[in-house]
Amino acid sequence: MSAKTRVEVEGTRLTLSNLDKVLYPGNGFTKGAVIDYYARIAPAMLPHIAGRPSTRLRYPEGVDGQSFFEKNAPPHAPGWVRTAHLPTPGGSRASIDFVIIDDLRTLVWSANLAALELHVPQWRVGPRGGAHDPDLLVFDLDPGPPADLEDAREVAVMLREVLDDDGLRSFAKTSGRKGLHLYVPIAEASDERTSAYAREAARRLEKDHRDLVVSRMDKRLRHGKVFVDWSQNNRHKTTVAPYSLRAAEEPYVSTPVTWDEIEGDAELRFGPDDVRDRVERDGDLLEPLLELRQKLP
Structure with missing residues (x-):
């Protein structure tokens, strides 16, 4: 019993x-x-x-x-x-x-x-249950071995520059595994539009950095590169939530991080105690996702 x-x-x-x-x-x-x-x-x-x-x-x-x-x-x-x-x-x-x-x-x-x-998902339901349009846009940066988290960090900075050029602020968290997630808070827009924009941004990045970046779904192309997965902006797909545990050998957490941490050499793997300490010290680094609403170009 x-x-x-x-x-x-x-x-x-x-x-x-x-x-x-x-x-x-x-x-x-x-x-x-x-x-x-x-x-x-x-x-x-x-x-x-x-x-x-x-x-x-x-x-x-x-x-x-x-x-x-x-x-x-x-x-x-x-x-x-x-x-x-x-x-x-x-x-x-x-x-x-x-x-x-x-x-x-x-x-x-x-x-x-x-x-x-x-x-x-990147959208919410209303008080009566109806589905809203997405209010978030997300990129999943997934390194294909022998590429690793360090390569994902490099690509994250490149992608931030692409988004900055389009007038969009972005915020990062670890996936809790080997990659990174970049979020862009947006004014509600259809998932067709968010997916189209994310796909185009990923393709632009691939065009400029073919040695390190791939935006196409074919897994055979990912060896030694970072896959910029834009497809999670499909209404029927989901992304691991901020602060969620991951099922791995250790209880690592999908953790919000600063751009200084990504650009530096800080360790980007966090357990539950680490995350609680970070929130107590720094607050919620992804709080802007809750209020900032940016129009897609």
Whole structure:
């Protein structure tokens, strides 16, 4: 029988289970530690995922066990978990009830289901569930071996210059793995337009730096180069959320970073304790994503 612990979160009683279960065998990081991390980072994380349909990557037996993506609300979801009924083109069902993680209790509930990674799209749903147009544009810089994070840093600076030339400020975070993500907060625009702009910017960068950059999807082209993935601006795709844990050998976090850190030689791999310390010291480095609205050229 699994050990259960009852807690109260925002006035709601939750039953947590198996808190001592090790989910990251490489360093002994437990399910209780996962829940504790998400509860503590919630003030910085929630504004970035609130209103966005969540795709949760669950690892019930830990990162060495089987995993599955969960988009729909499970049958046992409490009635207070907010959901939005949205289409899923190409899925096994035409539409499903997505979980919207708007508050601390839903975040803790999700973590208790061993949802280690949280992924969200570049758009939000309204209070009544209707889907808005994207308010973010994102680039995923993914180095193909032997290219590495150092190459991704170089490409990030190049891409920032392209965006600067178009009058767009950009903000960065680590992917929590081997790459970087660049975000551009925008005034709401259709995903067709955001995808078209992102694709064109990536192609411009590839044209000027063919030795290091590739913007085409063909994996055979990525050897030794950094793939500037613009495709995550498709309405039906998601990106790992800021401050999300990643399922890897260690509990690394997708962490906001400064341009000084990218251009310098700072270590760009952060664990939960590192991230909490950074937020306590520097605040949320991605806070401009919540307020700044820039028009695409």
